[in-house]
Every structure is written in C-alpha cells, then in structure tokens.
Amino acid sequence: MNGIPENLRYSENHEWVREEDDGTVVIGVTDHAQQALGELVFVELPESGQDIPEGDAFAVVESVKAASDVYAPLGGKVLAVNEALADAPELINSSPYEDGWLVRLQPAAPTQAEQLMDSGAYQQMLAESGA
Amino acid sequence: MGKKTALFGRHIDSGAKMVDFGGWDMPLHYGSQIEEHHAVRSKAGVFDVSHMTVVDVSGSGSREYLRQLLANDVDKLTGPGKGLYSCMLNESGGVVDDLIAYRRASDQTAGQYRLVVNAATGERDLAWMKKVAGDADVDIRYQEDVAMLAIQGPVARDITASLIPADLHEAALGLKPFCCAEANGFFVARTGYTGEDGWELIMEQQTARELWDAVIAAGIVPVGLGARDTLRLEAGLNLYGQDMNAETSPLVSGLGWTVSFDDEDRDFIGREALLEQRAAGLNEKLVGLILEDRGIMRHGQQVNTEAGSGVVTSGGFSPTMKRSIALARVPFAAVDQCEVQIRNSSCRAGIVRPPFVRHGKILRSGKQ
Numbered sequence: 001m002n003g004i005p006e007n008l009r010y011s012e013n014h015e016w017v018r019e020e021d022d023g024t025v026v027i028g029v030t031d032h033a034q035q036a037l038g039e040l041v042f043v044e045l046p047e048s049g050q051d052i053p054e055g056d057a058f059a060v061v062e063s064v065k066a067a068s069d070v071y072a073p074l075g076g077k078v079l080a081v082n083e084a085l086a087d088a089p090e091l092i093n094s095s096p097y098e099d100g101w102l103v104r105l106q107p108a109a110p111t112q113a114e115q116l117m118d119s120g121a122y123q124q125m126l127a128e129s130g131a
Numbered sequence: 132m133g134k135k136t137a138l139f140g141r142h143i144d145s146g147a148k149m150v151d152f153g154g155w156d157m158p159l160h161y162g163s164q165i166e167e168h169h170a171v172r173s174k175a176g177v178f179d180v181s182h183m184t185v186v187d188v189s190g191s192g193s194r195e196y197l198r199q200l201l202a203n204d205v206d207k208l209t210g211p212g213k214g215l216y217s218c219m220l221n222e223s224g225g226v227v228d229d230l231i232a233y234r235r236a237s238d239q240t241a242g243q244y245r246l247v248v249n250a251a252t253g254e255r256d257l258a259w260m261k262k263v264a265g266d267a268d269v270d271i272r273y274q275e276d277v278a279m280l281a282i283q284g285p286v287a288r289d290i291t292a293s294l295i296p297a298d299l300h301e302a303a304l305g306l307k308p309f310c311c312a313e314a315n316g317f318f319v320a321r322t323g324y325t326g327e328d329g330w331e332l333i334m335e336q337q338t339a340r341e342l343w344d345a346v347i348a349a350g351i352v353p354v355g356l357g358a359r360d361t362l363r364l365e366a367g368l369n370l371y372g373q374d375m376n377a378e379t380s381p382l383v384s385g386l387g388w389t390v391s392f393d394d395e396d397r398d399f400i401g402r403e404a405l406l407e408q409r410a411a412g413l414n415e416k417l418v419g420l421i422l423e424d425r426g427i428m429r430h431g432q433q434v435n436t437e438a439g440s441g442v443v444t445s446g447g448f449s450p451t452m453k454r455s456i457a458l459a460r461v462p463f464a465a466v467d468q469c470e471v472q473i474r475n476s477s478c479r480a481g482i483v484r485p486p487f488v489r490h491g492k493i494l495r496s497g498k499q
Contacts, residue, residue, distance in 0.1 A: 042427050044426070062426075065357070
C-alpha cells in the first residue's frame with residue numbers, strides 16, 4: 001500500500017478531504033480509488049458557485065473501463081474546480097493527493113471534516129476490506 | 132477460477148491485472164492499457180489470444196458443409212493457404228458467431244479447413260456446428276491443446292519473422308493479407324483484430340511459451356484485452372455479443388459485405404431470412420460515432436437521430452484520436468449528426484463510416 005497522507009481526512013467512498021488554513025476544503029479521490037478505477041480519460045466537474053449537499057454525486061470520473069460517480073464527503077459551495085483535469089485527467093492517476101485534486105469547497109458547516117476518518121482509520125478500513 | 136492459457140504464468144510474472152473473459156482468466160493490461168494501445172499503433176505488441184476457439188474441419192464433405200454453415204462462401208478460397216472472414220447464422224439470419232475460416236496450406240482438394248471462433252461462444256458454436264453437420268462426412272475437431280498469439284503493429288512482422296520456425300520464415304514474410312502458411316504444427320496467418328499489420332499464430336503450448344519469451348526479449352510489449360478492445364473499436368471491427376448477436380442480422384451490423392449471395396444455388400443457413408429482410412427494406416444500420424461534446428460514449432446508451440432512436444453497441448475512449456468514439460445501431464435513414472444520451476446529458480456526435488483508424492492513421496475526424 002502506498003502512503004496514505006496523515007494530514008487528510010477520508011470517506012468510506014475513498015474520497016479525501018484536505019482542510020486549509022482559510023477554512024476551505026479541497027477534495028479528491030484516494031490512491032486506492034484511482035488504482036481501482038484504472039486509467040482515467042474523462043472527468044466531469046461541477047460549476048463554480050454550485051451548492052453541493054453532503055453525499056451528492058458531484059463529479060464523474062471515467063476510466064478506460066467505466067464511469068464512476070464521486071460523492072461529496074461533506075457539503076458546501078464550490079469555490080474552484082481543477083481545470084487541468086479537462087485536458088489531463090490522468091493527473092488523478094499520477095498524483096491523486098496533489099495535482100489530481102477535484103474541487104475546492106467552502107464547507108456548509110465548519111466542523112464537518114472531523115466526522116470523516118483519519119488516515120489510520122482509513123488504512124484500517126482498507127486492510128479489513130482486503131485491499 | 133477460470134480456465135488458464137499456456138501463458139497464464141507469464142501474465143502473472145509480468146504484473147498483469149487479470150480478468151474473467153468468457154470463462155478464461157485473461158490479462159486486462161500489464162500496467163497501462165493506453166500505453167499498450169499506442170505501442171501497437173506505433174511499433175508492435177503481442178497478445179495472448181489462446182482463449183479463442185480453434186476448430187479444424189476436414190473430410191470429403193467439408194467444403195459443402197462450410198458452404199452451408201457460413202454466410203460467406205468458402206469457394207472464394209481459391210487455393211490452399213487462404214482465409215476469409217464470415218458469420219455463421221441461425222435460420223432467422225441472426226449471427227451465431229463471427230469467425231475466420233482458413234483453407235489449410237496443405238489442402239489441395241478443398242477438404243481441410245481451420246476455423247477460429249470466439250472464446251465466450253466456443254462451446255455453443257461447436258454444438259451448432261455438429262448439429263448442422265448431421266451425418267455428413269466431416270470431422271469437426273476442437274483443438275484444445277494449442278495456444279494462439281497475435282503480434283500486431285507496423286513493425287510486428289519485421290521484428291518477429293526471425294523468431295518463428297526457420298522452415299516458415301520465407302512463407303510467413305511472403306504472406307498476403309488474410310493468407311496463411313503452416314509447417315510442423317506451427318500455423319501463421321496475416322490477420323488480426325487491431326487495424327494494424329501483423330500476424331496471428333497457432334502452435335503447441337510449449338512453443339508458444341518460448342515464442343512469447345523471445346518476442347518480449349526482442350522488445351515487443353505484451354498487450355492485454357483492454358487495449359485489444361480499443362484497438363478493434365478504432366479499426367471499426369465488430370465485437371460479437373456487443374455489436375451483433377443471435378438476434379441481429381449481419382445486414383444491420385455493418386457486415387453485409389461478408390454475406391455472399393452470388394451463387395444462387397448455395398443455400399446457406401439464414402439465406403432465406405436475409406433475402407426477406409433485404410426485400411422488405413433494412414430499417415437499421417451500424418455506423419460509427421465521433422463525440423463532439425465532452426464525455427465518453429458507452430455500450431447501451433441511447434442515440435437520438437432525426438430518423439428515430441438507436442443505441443450505442445460499443446463505445447469508449449480512443450487513445451489515438453483522444454476523444455470518444457462508438458459503434459451504434461441507428462435507423463437506416465440517419466445521417467450526419469445525432470445526440471447520445473450520456474447519463475443526464477444529450478451530447479452531440481457525428482455519424483461516420485468506420486473504420487476510425489487504420490495503419491496508424493486517423494481516417495475519420497469529424498463530420499461525414
């Protein structure tokens with residue numbers, strides 16, 4: 001298993017959340033998710049300014065194999081989307097935790113991220129699922 | 132646990148991601164499906180296609196038998212060492228399977244043929260073939276113990292000619308497209324499923340393992356089923372079970388050219404049904420689609436045209452064109468433009484005539 005960054009929070013659907021100093025959050029999919037998806041060839045992202053409820057399918061990532069929804073690990077307003085993914089969806093494969101980020105949100109409630117798993121819990125979940 | 136080819140251990144050792152395909156454990160890719168695709172278009176790649184079903188047909192009745200079984204006419208095989216693509220049909224004109232029929236290189240009397248049919252349909256095909264044969268003098272033999280490799284790409288033949296048995300070098304290099312040669316249980320045909328030059332080779336399992344190693348050592352990359360699918364889609368080649376099946380006729384599957392009506396006395400299975408369809412007028416056809424909006428077309432998505440609706444039969448991302456392409460069955464009158472229902476969006480696509488890519492070149496890039 002590749003390193004699971006300790007500074008991120010994780011969802012059961014294999015999304016990660018990075019809390020920034022300014023109170024915004026950045027969301028992406030984990031290394032485990034990109035490996036399971038396979039090589040990505042298309043990403044559909046929401047519009048800036050859109051409100052996304054927690055649990056909503058807010059993005060679609062399509063690999064050579066199939067299309068998969070990405071679910072919002074927390075709710076909020078979209079501040080920015082990763083425009084680079086339009087031409088280079090493979091950034092999610094090569095750099096899932098950095099260059100392959102999906103969206104930046106203003107969370108609807110400030111402490112939502114704390115409900116998510118820390119890296120240790122996520123690692124344990126992966127281990128228990130046999131990943 | 133699925134069936135394993137002679138090269139299963141090679142795939143595992145090469146780090147292949149294995150998947151079930153028609154009951155076989157087959158390599159999906161060896162790391163990057165897209166890089167494997169580009170390797171075949173630009174240089175060469177080797178595929179383990181041992182899951183394909185090799186059936187040898189011999190006996191004094193075999194020519195007449197195949198003229199009845201197949202919608203294409205094996206009498207086009209005017210000499211030994213030639214092959215042709217054909218469908219075999221049911222009585223309603225639906226496609227039981229598609230295949231390549233070779234008249235074997237040793238065959239002077241039109242009595243020895245080799246058929247290569249699909250993996251997933253192999254058992255059903257054999258049952259059908261035996262049923263059609265009845266008590267005719269034909270021997271139908273499934274060659275369970277052979278292995279099959281495809282080596283494809285612009286330099287595939289150049290690089291690998293020296294690796295095949297010495298007594299076949301010259302014959303192999305001299306093969307014209309769709310022709311075959313064989314010696315001592317090693318069979319080579321200049322055929323493939325990628326839109327590139329190359330050959331398909333049938334041999335004993337141990338020979339296949341040695342050849343695989345030699346081909347890899349010569350710098351040719353192994354290619355999995357994932358890239359095999361995108362390569363054949365770009366080449367506009369149908370996949371059985373997706374682009375045609377027992378309910379669809381070759382005439383609405385882009386395969387009318389493979390049906391030979393020329394000899395009016397040749398009563399092949401499905402002939403009457405196809406003639407009726409043709410007389411009534413075809414209401415559908417198989418076309419190529421190139422997506423103009425962003426997204427990826429997939430099997431089963433609805434296609435809306437001015438002439439009515441249709442369906443994507445095969446869709447995906449074309450690594451060569453860097454956009455989504457598809458095969459789709461649409462109303463016969465549909466032309467130019469359509470919209471494909473991709474999840475919640477209607478996306479614009481151009482209707483084109485396949486193939487999209489052949490011999491490394493993009494042939495269709497936009498509107499027809």
